[in-house]
Amino acid sequence: MNEENIRAETIEKPESSLELSLFQALRRLQQDAEMHAKRLARYGGLSPVQLMILQVLASERQLTASALSKRVSLTPATLSGQLDRLAERGLLSRQRDDQDRRRQWLHLTEEGRALQQQAPSLLxxxxxxxxxxxxxxxxxxxxxxxxxxxxxxxxxx
Known part of the structure; x- marks a missing residue:
């Protein structure tokens, strides 16, 4: 390699420097979120996603799973598993719509509401x-x- 090529390779492209800085910042946020998720799991055995589901349901009178999946940025399949786990613990209930039996409304139970109110911050x-x-x-x-x-x-x- 000649000297010019070596110099060109060592000069940082502005976008690569910015890309590295962005990645490092995102990684730090991810690490902090993972550490906090472990702390949250010690509280009532809830994952941050489960706690977020409870908080969204607490702020709404009722929601369908489809509306909830958009609010919490989860695919319907992933949300379904989370809802099953929360329902098994008695934290939420499902109720069929009177007019459209295909639709289910999700509600927090009293136990779910109490747990959500006492839970630590998601952050x-x-x-x-x-x-x-x-x-x-x-x-x-x-x-x-x-x-x-x-x-x-x-x-x-």
């Missing part, structure tokens, strides 16, 4: 405290950036 407490200390404009900016990043990731619609 690590350190993050919640630091985020709350930021100015409101910065909170909105971070939220918007994360939502936008999620919208461009993967093949979801």
């Amino acid at each position: 690590p407490p350190e993050f919640v405290a630091r985020f709350a200390a930021l100015p409101e404009w910065e909170q909105h900016g971070i939220t918007a950036a994360l939502l936008r990043a999620a919208s461009i990731c993967g093949s979801r619609e």
Whole structure:
């Protein structure tokens, strides 16, 4: 290799530097989320996804599985397994629609509502405290950036 080729290979492309920084930031977020998920599992044996399902159901009077799958970003098949586990624990109930028997409504049980109300935050407490200390404009900016990043990731619609 001549000297010019060697120099060209060692000069970082701006997009590769940005790509590495983005990946490192995403990886740190993923690691923190995994550590917090382990802490959440110790609380009532709930995974973060199960706790999120309970929280969404608590905020709605009733939802169908199809509406819930969109709200929690899970495929219907994955959601079905989670719902089965929550129903087996008595945390949610399913009720057939009176007009359309194919439709099932999901409801939190009293036990599910009590567990959801006592559950820790889906986000690590350190993050919640630091985020709350930021100015409101910065909170909105971070939220918007994360939502936008999620919208461009993967093949979801």
